[in-house]
Amino acid sequence: GLLKEVLFFPTALACVEHLFTPDPRITIPCPCPLPHGLETSFSRLLRHLLSARASLDLCVFAFSSQELSRAVLLLQARGVTVRVVTDKDYMLITGSQIGTLRNAGICVRHEMGAVHMHHKFAVVDGRRLITGSLNWTVTAIQSNKENILVTEEPDLVLPFTKEFQQLWDSNDPA
Amino acid sequence: GLLKEVLFFPTALACVEHLFTPDPRITIPCPCPLPHGLETSFSRLLRHLLSARASLDLCVFAFSSQELSRAVLLLQARGVTVRVVTDKDYMLITGSQIGTLRNAGICVRHEMGAVHMHHKFAVVDGRRLITGSLNWTVTAIQSNKENILVTEEPDLVLPFTKEFQQLWDSNDPA
Numbered sequence A, B: 001g002l003l004k005e006v007l008f009f010p011t012a013l014a015c016v017e018h019l020f021t022p023d024p025r026i027t028i029p030c031p032c033p034l035p036h037g038l039e040t041s042f043s044r045l046l047r048h049l050l051s052a053r054a055s056l057d058l059c060v061f062a063f064s065s066q067e068l069s070r071a072v073l074l075l076q077a078r079g080v081t082v083r084v085v086t087d088k089d090y091m092l093i094t095g096s097q098i099g100t101l102r103n104a105g106i107c108v109r110h111e112m113g114a115v116h117m118h119h120k121f122a123v124v125d126g127r128r129l130i131t132g133s134l135n136w137t138v139t140a141i142q143s144n145k146e147n148i149l150v151t152e153e154p155d156l157v158l159p160f161t162k163e164f165q166q167l168w169d170s171n172d173p174a
């Protein structure tokens, strides 16, 4: 059947370095002190994001996780079309990764109308929805009780792709 | 097929008084100034909650909406078993409905371990999942960009029912 997966946080801590290695045949042992070889909620989230081949549409209130930023930058470097919609207030906070993304050439738009753009969802290649309570922050990932739901069920994905496009179009600064 | 529905907020404003009327044959015209007869994201959310016949398991970070509180109290009055898990810090904030729920005899537990209990989900009758970015506050409902996903897909519902039971058991104050 269609992909349906639920991830809960806080995640177990484990090294995710191997997920960023472009060539899986390279197996230099990682010297970091974290456990290795564990699949965790966070490694699952990274895998879903890094599965993008054509596009990543990201709509997230708070984005300060350096590891998630690294994943988005890697996708951009691979030629994946990345679009980001975020909150106008949170993007200015210390530790926000939004400036880093913009400096790398990623198109970021911020909500200009609503009080807060409080979504936390991503759509990978127009067909895989990642959504839930989890902001893209270290506290959310490592400390909070949070959920993420991942699905390719079209009845659930399509409303989010439409919502993203509407937010994208209505917050065009031009 | 199984229920799958996505709701986006902010909601259009409309009267929801009729949803609280126990007897739908009673049709006293409502004198309030809001539009009547509109189906909105918020009226859909209320309908899903008020469909509970046996149980409502609610796990929500912030709960200050009086209308959602009214819905939960109505379910309790109808004999529905209501259990609430919430955040230890937010529950103390002015406007929180948690005290009102407790005064009505509803069992409320607060997360004692994690930094924040940031979930925003409900499970109706053990089979209908309501989850997303939306906290149960007036700002979230009326002002923010938010989403709620409603589904009866067992692969998605069951992980949340297990998560709820685990939070319930692990935060037993006894």
Ligand SMILES: [Zn+2]
Pocket (backbone or CB within 6 Å): A015, A016, A017, A030, A031, A032, A033, A034, A036
């Ligand atoms: Zn390592």
Ligand SMILES: [Zn+2]
Pocket (backbone or CB within 6 Å): B015, B016, B017, B030, B031, B032, B033, B034, B036
């Ligand atoms: Zn009315």
